Amino acid sequence: MQTPSGAGFGTLAVHAGQEPEPRSGAIMTPIYQTSTYVQDGVGRTRNGHEYARVSNPTRTALEANLAALEGGVASRTFASGLAATEAVLKSTLSAGDRVVCGDNLYGGSERLFRFWERFGLEFEFVDTGDVATVRDALERGARMLFLETPTNPLMRITDIESCAAAAHEAGALLVVDNTFATPWLQRPLELGADFVIHSSTKYLGGHSDLIGGAVIVASAERDEALAWQQMATGAVPGPMDCFLLLRSTKTLHVRMRAHCDNAARIAVFLDEHPEVEQVLYPGLAHHPEHELARRQMLGFGGMITLDIGSPERAEALAASTRVFALAESLGGVESLISVPSKMTHASVPRERRLKMGLTDSLVRLSVGIEDPDDLVADLAQALDRI
Numbered sequence: 001m002q003t004p005s006g007a008g009f010g011t012l013a014v015h016a017g018q019e020p021e022p023r024s025g026a027i028m029t030p031i032y033q034t035s036t037y038v039q040d041g042v043g044r045t046r047n048g049h050e051y052a053r054v055s056n057p058t059r060t061a062l063e064a065n066l067a068a069l070e071g072g073v074a075s076r077t078f079a080s081g082l083a084a085t086e087a088v089l090k091s092t093l094s095a096g097d098r099v100v101c102g103d104n105l106y107g108g109s110e111r112l113f114r115f116w117e118r119f120g121l122e123f124e125f126v127d128t129g130d131v132a133t134v135r136d137a138l139e140r141g142a143r144m145l146f147l148e149t150p151t152n153p154l155m156r157i158t159d160i161e162s163c164a165a166a167a168h169e170a171g172a173l174l175v176v177d178n179t180f181a182t183p184w185l186q187r188p189l190e191l192g193a194d195f196v197i198h199s200s201t202k203y204l205g206g207h208s209d210l211i212g213g214a215v216i217v218a219s220a221e222r223d224e225a226l227a228w229q230q231m232a233t234g235a236v237p238g239p240m241d242c243f244l245l246l247r248s249t250k251t252l253h254v255r256m257r258a259h260c261d262n263a264a265r266i267a268v269f270l271d272e273h274p275e276v277e278q279v280l281y282p283g284l285a286h287h288p289e290h291e292l293a294r295r296q297m298l299g300f301g302g303m304i305t306l307d308i309g310s311p312e313r314a315e316a317l318a319a320s321t322r323v324f325a326l327a328e329s330l331g332g333v334e335s336l337i338s339v340p341s342k343m344t345h346a347s348v349p350r351e352r353r354l355k356m357g358l359t360d361s362l363v364r365l366s367v368g369i370e371d372p373d374d375l376v377a378d379l380a381q382a383l384d385r386i
């Protein structure tokens with residue numbers, strides 16, 4: 001089974017990287033639950049596999065699939081999104097290097113960066129929504145620009161193409177965490193990024209049943225450095241998780257369409273609701289970067305943040321939904337509700353949170369693929385009760 005060249009996203013999602021298993025014809029890539037591989041003679045491996053930290057056929061299939069979806073040369077997968085982020089840092093940077101990064105990154109990425117400060121890396125946090133600010137920061141000397149778009153939970157959009165140009169002019173690499181958008185909505189490598197990172201725990205996995213990470217690169221040289229990093233530091237995913245992910249990416253385009261449709265409907269409902277102060281969703285015409293989002297993304301995603309007016313009302317709303325489950329994380333088929341300041345972003349110092357507009361009155365929704373009528377009705381009853 002060969003994926004036709006120039007195949008569409010859905011065809012790549014279902015087929016790329018996968019062949020029927022030759023011995024039985026099994027159409028699904030098997031879970032190669034093994035640590036080592038028999039050699040035909042000393043140093044004579046079958047198909048290049050020698051030890052499962054270095055390579056595993058289930059993982060290899062997944063990596064080829066993800067590379068195809070992001071339009072990259074290659075992909076390497078990791079035990080978590082943060083392990084993927086760390087692998088990018090370690091494969092490119094040395095003590096003394098400076099990184100310019102977004103000031104509204106996933107909290108865990110910022111925590112990871114703080115850890116690496118102990119080993120001589122420097123990080124400057126800036127508003128990547130403003131390309132002039134990014135340019136200024138890069139001019140002070142940087143090896144890397146690291147950004148996320150849309151941001152979490154403020155849903156701000158960064159212009160990837162302009163940032164790629166600014167980074168390359170300054171001799172820096174561009175890394176984009178594409179977890180929120182997924183390759184179905186946004187393809188950073190095509191806009192000039194050097195690395196794309198995913199927490200595959202979220203939309204790529206899509207079923208809230210695994211932790212994983214991936215890096216997709218635009219050049220074979222970067223892949224070589226990354227593969228070495230993956231082998232040398234060993235934060236690899238197990239074959240079962242690779243199998244689950246490979247199964248999940250087959251439906252990524254179908255799920256993302258449903259997430260986007262449901263979120264668009266809910267965003268309009270909330271925007272018109274008298275109890276809601278503000279809705280942050282790039283699909284709404286009044287979102288400050290709505291036009292940029294239209295240009296850069298195929299759709300607006302499944303994440304919505306709303307300002308409900310007070311911290312008490314935020315907590316009450318999060319406790320009052322029945323279909324939306326109160327939980328951290330995002331990107332699964334089931335809808336989730338959370339209060340970022342008390343949950344996902346509790347580790348960000350309050351002063352910095354407030355400075356970027358991340359107040360205690362915000363509520364974040366990860367809109368799932370349930371029936372939209374039921375989701376709207378659930379939010380309506382919860383808003384009535386607070």
Ligand SMILES: *Cc1c(COP(=O)(O)O)cnc(C)c1O
Pocket residue numbers: 080081082083106108109148152177179180198199200201202211212213
């Ligand atoms: C969850 C998340 C991460 C970290 O991924 P893990 O799989 O939890 O390690 C990184 N970036 C973003 C945007 C995320 O949402």
